Amino acid sequence: MSKIKICGLYRPEDIQYANEVQPDYAGFIMNYPKSHRNVNVEMMRALKKHLDPEIKTVGVFVNENPNLVAAIAAMGIVDVIQLHGQEDDGYIEKLKERIGNPIIKAFQVHSPEDVRLAEASSADYILLDGGMGAGEVFDWSLLKGVNRPFFLAGGLKPENIREAIRDTDPFAIDISSGVETEKKKDLKKMREAVKAAHAR
Ligand SMILES: O=C(O)c1ccccc1N[C@@H]1O[C@H](COP(=O)(O)O)[C@@H](O)[C@H]1O
Numbered sequence: 240m241s242k243i244k245i246c247g248l249y250r251p252e253d254i255q256y257a258n259e260v261q262p263d264y265a266g267f268i269m270n271y272p273k274s275h276r277n278v279n280v281e282m283m284r285a286l287k288k289h290l291d292p293e294i295k296t297v298g299v300f301v302n303e304n305p306n307l308v309a310a311i312a313a314m315g316i317v318d319v320i321q322l323h324g325q326e327d328d329g330y331i332e333k334l335k336e337r338i339g340n341p342i343i344k345a346f347q348v349h350s351p352e353d354v355r356l357a358e359a360s361s362a363d364y365i366l367l368d369g370g371m372g373a374g375e376v377f378d379w380s381l382l383k384g385v386n387r388p389f390f391l392a393g394g395l396k397p398e399n400i401r402e403a404i405r406d407t408d409p410f411a412i413d414i415s416s417g418v419e420t421e422k423k424k425d426l427k428k429m430r431e432a433v434k435a436a437h438a439r
Pocket residue numbers: 246247266268271274275276299301323366368370371372373374375392393394395413414415416417
């Protein structure tokens with residue numbers, strides 16, 4: 240069993256689906272127009288209003304100005320901050336002085352050195368990913384013996400979640416494209432993903 244974050248919600252229907260299938264975390268790609276999942280602050284505020292408060296919201300940022308991230312955190316619309324760009328420990332420390340929200344730092348993993356770098360992060364959680372929301376699986380054998388709890392991301396789908404949990408024992412599964420059909424969240428796939436992650 241693992242927790243699960245379903246990432247990249249951006250339509251009102253996505254919120255209804257999340258309320259129905261109850262992931263532990265709901266992720267929102269914020270201020271990143273390169274992604275089709277992009278939401279701005281106003282959209283986020285409107286979506287959050289309808290989300291079950293038991294589901295934690297994660298604001299995902301890519302190399303965003305830390306002052307803006309802190310300002311968004313102060314609005315109370317994100318419970319957790321995810322940093323998915325090249326933000327370093329200096330950036331994270333600066334942010335920690337301004338906000339009390341837990342911080343997840345994402346790392347792309349291609350080698351054992353990438354894993355060591357992630358383990359040393361000053362973030363509250365690390366997220367180990369193959370790409371950037373592009374559905375890329377990486378070599379999970381690199382994760383043997385990781386010394387702290389991690390979110391596992393990258394190319395996960397309902398069909399490979401059980402194998403991923405068995406092989407890597409993550410704190411949480413993080414999934415986005417694997418629960419979409421034609422770039423839109425798919426209720427059936429979301430239900431199957433949550434069931435697979437929460438199965439004992
Ligand atoms: O999903 C995006 O568009 C995105 C954009 C910028 C940074 C991160 C993004 N997504 C993150 O990618 C991983 C895995 O996604 P997938 O399941 O492989 O599609 C997840 O952490 C998302 O938060």
